[in-house]
Every structure is written in structure tokens, then in C-alpha cells.
């Protein structure tokens with residue numbers, strides 16, 4: 001029996017990082033737009049901006065598409081499990097509904113967008129069952145979502161037993177999550193980026209961005225690029241927007257992909273077309289097309305580099321134990337991969353996408369939940385923002401919803 005591979009995600013093994021190399025020295029002094037960070041969001045944004053007719057430069061500190069985007073769990077649209085009533089109490093119905101309906105359609109939008117762009121790895125979309133028992137007031141959450149016109153239903157009794165064999169009394173059925181192959185998507189997006197002839201420079205960390213009222217200057221070491229627009233897709237504010245760090249938090253999320261389940265076990269867990277979420281752990285579990293269990297969750301503090309391997313062993317073991325509690329039939333099922341990713345989130349779990357009043361030439365994308373569907377959504381919002389075509393739903397994702405910005 002082979003051992004579990006820790007620290008490496010299966011998607012990156014199936015679709016390894018491209019060997020395509022991009023130039024390492026920026027050779028332009030001006031651009032219509034400079035995109036910083038070539039994770040999935042930056043790659044998709046730069047490509048879309050180029051297609052819209054802009055002279056774009058994409059700058060990446062390391063290698064293009066080699067960051068954590070490839071190591072994501074593969075589950076998309078999981079923000080639908082956020083507590084809707086808290087979201088509405090914090091932001092009001094209009095913003096809460098806009099946030100929730102955007103993430104509910106994000107997985108399907110990714111699937112159709114990737115098909116149109118001929119990028120493989122989109123996977124499928126499937127309904128999500130959030131186990132009701134651990135969610136306090138889950139029936140009121142269903143009522144609040146329904147009142148706001150969002151998709152939510154209660155599943156109990158025979159319907160619940162038909163949908164899943166999980167040991168729980170009821171669930172909320174929420175729409176629109178998916179299962180994608182993040183690394184394959186990143187590879188396809190890089191191919192498209194290259195053929196769109198976007199000016200890309202890797203190993204080119206942006207060290208500083210200075211600005212006047214007229215334009216911004218992007219510093220890559222001693223080289224500078226002057227531009228009216230900078231789109232920052234680094235997922236976390238870091239040194240490029242230090243005053244925005246207070247709006248994001250970082251944590252570690254753990255993932256397991258098991259060996260293929262025997263046919264009888266597959267039939268018994270019934271997860272081939274459903275994602276099950278237990279928000280008390282939290283975890284999400286589903287079965288892949290080849291009958292493996294994919295488990296993601298156990299969000300916790302980011303471990304020190306030295307403790308990362310031990311944390312992966314411990315937390316992925318815990319995730320398997322939690323799934324075993326719900327599905328005793330999986331006893332003996334072996335994890336094949338156990339890995340983790342740092343995740344960045346806004347104060348309400350949702351990403352922050354758009355301009356900020358302290359930074360007149362910058363647009364930001366922070367906290368896309370390591371979700372290719374949210375990276376796709378962010379790239380479209382950022383492209384609209386550059387064209388001044390932002391709509392009301394886009395504005396809900398902006399910094400104005402962060403409480404202290406209102407005063």
C-alpha cells in the first residue's frame with residue numbers, strides 16, 4: 001500500500017506548472033494598465049484587459065502561475081455556506097443579497113467562461129447540502145435567504161435520506177458549488193495569456209508604488225513604469241497597500257484526496273453529485289468523477305514554516321476523522337494526498353474587489369478564497385472597473401462595505 005503524499009496537491013501533480021518562461025526584465029517605461037501578481041486572478045485580468053484593447057504589463061514576483069492558485073482544493077463557490085443572516089445584519093439586504101447571489105452563480109459562470117475561452121479544467125457544478133444540525137437557527141437562515149430571493153431549501157425526512165447517508169437530521173440545500181481542477185485552469189490561462197501577447201515579466205517583484213494626482217509609478221527595483229492604472233492581484237495587501245492589511249486576515253485551509261473508493265462504498269456515501277458541508281468543523285466533502293473523496297476545511301492559524309508538515313499531518317487526519325463520524329462506511333479509506341493552502345479573507349469572509357479612496361490609481365483584488373470561480377469573477381469586475389463600467393453587484397464587493405470605511 002503506498003503512503004499518503006503530504007504537502008503536495010493532486011491537481012498540481014496531474015497538471016504540473018508550465019515550463020513556459022517569460023522575460024525577467026521589464027523593458028517598457030509606460031503602460032495603460034499594470035497588473036501586479038500573476039496568480040490566477042492576475043493572469044485572467046491581464047488577458048481580459050488586453051482583449052479590451054489596453055496596453056497591459058503583468059508583473060510577477062516569482063514564476064507566473066506558480067503560487068498557491070494551483071494548490072487550491074478544487075471546490076468552487078463554497079462561500080455560499082457563509083451565515084446569510086449575519087451578512088444581512090452587517091451590510092443590509094441589498095449588499096448581502098448581491099454578495100451571496102454572485103458567489104452562488106460563480107461556479108456556473110466559471111464553467112461557461114472557461115468553455116468559451118477554451119481553457120480546460122472547469123469540472124462540474126453540483127448542489128450543496130449544508131448539514132443543519134450544527135448550524136444554529138439554520139431554518140431561519142433558509143427563511144432569510146428565501147425572503148431575499150436567494151436559492152435555499154430545507155431537506156428533511158425521506159428527501160434527506162435520498163440525498164445523503166450522512167448521519168444528520170436535515171440540511172439546507174444551497175445552489176451553485178462546483179468541482180474544478182485548479183492547476184489545469186492555471187495552465188490553460190497561461191497559454192491564453194501568452195497567445196494574447198500580454199507583456200509579462202516574471203521574477204520582477206514590485207517593490208513600491210508611488211503616485212501623484214495624475215498617475216502612478218510602479219517600481220521594480222530600479223526600473224519604473226508610469227501608468228494611470230495599477231491592478232493589484234496579490235490576494236493579500238502586503239507591502240503594496242499596507243493600510244489595507246487591517247481589512248484582511250490569513251488562515252490555513254487543509255485538504256485531503258483519498259484513494260478511489262470501492263464501488264460499494266461509493267454507492268453508500270452518495271456524494272458523486274453533491275457537496276456536503278458541515279459548517280461546525282468546518283469542512284466540505286464530495287466525491288470526484290473517479291470515486292475519490294475530496295475533503296477541504298479545518299481552517300486554522302497559518303503555521304510557522306517549520307511546523308507546516310506536522311500541521312498538515314494533524315489537521316488532515318482530523319478532517320478524515322470528522323468525515324468518518326458522518327460516514328462510518330469509509331472506515332479504512334486511505335488518504336492519497338494531504339496538503340494545505342494559505343487563504344486570505346475579508347472581515348465577512350467575502351473578497352474585497354475594486355478601488356479604495358486612499359489609492360487613487362489602484363484597483364485591488366484581495367481574499368478570493370483560493371477559488372478559481374472567484375478569481376474569474378474578480379477578473380471580470382476589475383476589467384469593468386478599468387472601463388468605468390462597474391455595476392451595483394460589483395460595488396457590493398468594494399471597500400465601501402467595510403464598516404469603518406463608511407465614517
Ligand SMILES: Cc1cc2nc3c(=O)[nH]c(=O)nc-3n(C[C@H](O)[C@H](O)[C@H](O)COP(=O)(O)OP(=O)(O)OC[C@H]3O[C@@H](n4cnc5c(N)ncnc54)[C@H](O)[C@@H]3O)c2cc1C
Pocket residue numbers: 036037038039040059060061062063065066067068069070204205206207233234235236237238240248249250251302342343344345
Ligand atoms: C494577516 C495575514 C497573514 C498571512 N501570513 C502568511 C504566512 O505566514 N505564510 C503564508 O504562506 N501566507 C500567509 N498569508 C497569505 C499570503 O499572504 C497569500 O496567500 C499570498 O500573498 C498570495 O500569494 P500566492 O503565491 O498564493 O499567489 P496567488 O494568489 O496565486 O497570486 C498572487 C501572486 O502575486 C504575486 N506577488 C505578490 N506580491 C508581489 C509583488 N510585490 N510584485 C509582484 N508580484 C507579487 C505572488 O508571487 C503570486 O504569484 C497571510 C495573509 C494575511 C492576510
